[in-house]
Amino acid sequence: MPLSRPAVTAALPGVALAVAIGLVATLVATAVPVVGGPVPAVVIGAVVGWLVRRRSASDAGAPATAIGTASAATASGLGALQPGVKFASARVLQFAVVLLGAQLSIGEVLRIGGETLPVMLSTLVVCLLAAWGIGRLLRVSSALRTLIGVGTGICGASAIAAVTPVIGAVSADVAYAMSTIFLCNIAAVFVFPLLGHALGLSQHAFGVFAGTAVNDTSSVVATATVYGRQATDTAVVVKLVRTLMIIPIVVGLAGLEARRTAREQAASVGAPGRAGGVRVFRLVPWFLIGFLVVVLLRTVGVLPAAAAPGFSTAATFLITVALAAIGLSTDFAALRRAGFRPMLLGIALWVLVAGTSLGAQAVFGLL
Template identity: 60%
Template sequence: MTDVPARPLDRAGRLLPGLALATGIAVVATVIGRFLPVVGAPVSGVVLGAVLGTVRRPGAVVRPGITTASKTVLQCAVVLLGAQLSLLQVARVGVASLPVMLGTLVVCFLAAWGIGRALGVVGNLRTLIGVGTGICGASAIAAVTPVIGALSVEVAYAVSTIFLFNVAAVVVFPVVGHALGMSQHAFGLFAGTAVNDTSSVVAAASTYGPGAADFAVVVKLVRTLMIIPVVVALAWLVGRRTEAAPTPDGAARPAWSLRRVFRLVPWFLVGFVLVAAVNSTGVIPGPAHPVIAAVAAFLITVALSAIGLSTDVAGFRRAGFRPLLLGGSLWIVVSLSSLGLQALTGST
């Protein structure tokens, strides 16, 4: 009698304890996020996970499930994020909004490279803070993490940094908007391009007015599309570095080809695009969108809870204040560039 049918059950049994632990933390984090929407469930999850992981390091029993939650569950969440987007939404934002969105993205990445080097923040942590600030916070960090192979402590630090300046934006941005006499449309574009997490975008824009909130959410969702070219570019860079590294036996690596480029595209990014394309056709009914969005948000919380569990908290102390200073600098740069590009394009 063969034991092949039992293997999937054995694997599920090994993964279940860690998945259950991460899910339990995510449930608590989701409740906290409901009462403190500015903080949000993902940040609560990574903090709770880090605290529990510090009190008691995860043992061998839960470690396989935690690893699966921090990788596979994270990738599945990114696929579901595609259901929040539609090609029609991109068109509705208007050509006038695109220069501001693309401009702030380019400025953010250049600043992340330059300021990061000046501060001595290099490697994956600089990349995570850059994409988190430039695109869409935890969602962008979630998409990039498996591509570049970031460590859990780097992910936790980046998420926490983005969260801190999201909270600052919720308080500061409405004051700035009123001081500058910005219209509802202009402030919605400002919040949508310079605030990262969706809940923080809604919080800042709703304070300014319902018109600002509606437009800011659409701009924020369109910004999420930038995940696609950024992840592909990072996958290509990682592949090039791997190619440049010497092989153990000294043999030459195969030359680049179109097939190799396509193979670098992560499966979950393909899923993200396919789900967005399906959503554009109207096949997914309207009432299903909030449900899918909630599931995606919960899966991200599960994944970040697992990342928190496996985080080396001592790594925060080793990282020092420089990554936080990088996050603050990028927040200011993106905010000023958004205002400046609106003035140049006449969006104000």
């Protein structure tokens, strides 16, 4: 649905600030590739948002301790920036997911997927089940354990970007999930190559390991590059195929969310729920349909392979801008209330996924 001119005008300040933060974060990623752009964008956005709200509260004469104590206060504290921040954190993020499809063709999926699919499915199933079970034991909220689970099991920031609008995750949950993923990515760059050499993994085996057990693309590349060129080539392809797991996961989550909403609506009017009547096409977010269309266009040659790096760069930048906006709206009080449990969940999932990847390769004869 196109935006009206007043809506565009209202959104400009917030979008401009998110883009500026995204550019700074991209410069950080260029200087330190292992860090990537999304995490610095969240951090810088969160700091800038906190400063904006603090100044706004100070101008209004409100006590500093009241800042960020509620989502409504967070939104009002951003003032004129709020419409643009909301737009960037939702629409821009969804469009970035569409562009990710340009990195894949059906041929690549069939060629690499047949060999690595059992490993990818094993790590994904273990990760999601563990996220649900361990997350419940640690009393981590449903939305946050979902974000950490898909971020660890699929593809870091891209999976979090795809799932966030489907489950209606709040900015504090997104920021915490991103921080957890970032911590594990940094550890992987240093630990995984040492582990690979200690286990005597071949270049191909380590590439599959890095592609299935490291979350973010930049960190996959950094981790595999330390091991060798062949490992890097394998890891990148495995990682791109792994990105396709976003589709069934998001469709499934959309279905669960639709059923939950239908039950709540039925209960509120005292009528029996009709969750089973939800139409399938209404469960599929528009940006995932766009993602599949772009994959098809890449396969038939409308989008040449030479254009893929440009689309990938654009998608990464848009995700960075969207996460800058999410950082701007981050509620620090909610982060403090979350405590250490979500981080502990993320580390536990990271270890389980790494172990499952190696175990699955051994079982399926890939080591």
